[in-house]
Amino acid sequence: MIRTATPADVPVIHAMVRELAEYEKALDEVRATEEQLHEALFGERPAAYAHIAEDDDGEAVGFALWFLNFSTWRGVHGIYLEDLYVRPERRGGGHGKALLTELARICVERGYQRLEWSVLDWNAPSIAFYESLGARPQDEWTVYRLTDGALAGLGGR
Secondary structure, eight states, X not given: XXXXXXXXXXXXXXXXXXXXXXXXXXXXXXXXOHHHHHHHHHSSSOOOEEEEEEXXXXXXXXXXXXXXXXXXXXXXXXXXXXXXXXXXXXXXXXXXXXXXXXXXXXXXXXXOOOEEXXXXXXXXXXXXXXXXXTOOOOTTOOOOOOOHHHHHHHTTO
16 A cells, blocks of 8 residues: 655656645645656655555555654654645545554654654644544644745845
8 A cells, every 4th residue: 555656656746746735725836846856756865755655456546755854852863744645535545544654664663753744723634633643733833934035035145
């Protein structure tokens, strides 16, 4: 059901990134191209990793895209899950749980001590799912982000 992504998966990952962005009401913010995803996942210096969830016929029905982070408090790497997505018609079949289980397995195997991700506060079905697995919100922290003009301004351009 879960396997490591290959270069041949880039088009379906790209399509599912766009589907996820549409679900999150932010499709107009997607700028990533297939070429960029290929380079990030399979280039000379990969910046991210991906796993694919397949149905019984081998069709890709979901994905997890992640990268390593580092905890100065724990002194070890962790996994930051950038995107977890299962196509709506395939939800409820265990694919999302299987993807998270694989990432948790990688953490345990490699000695990573955290598996983290963000979820939109209005996404009640996902929040309930994550909490059913034992995940807890880090509601004492607020995520900040610099992009576009603010990032360029601060960076001196």
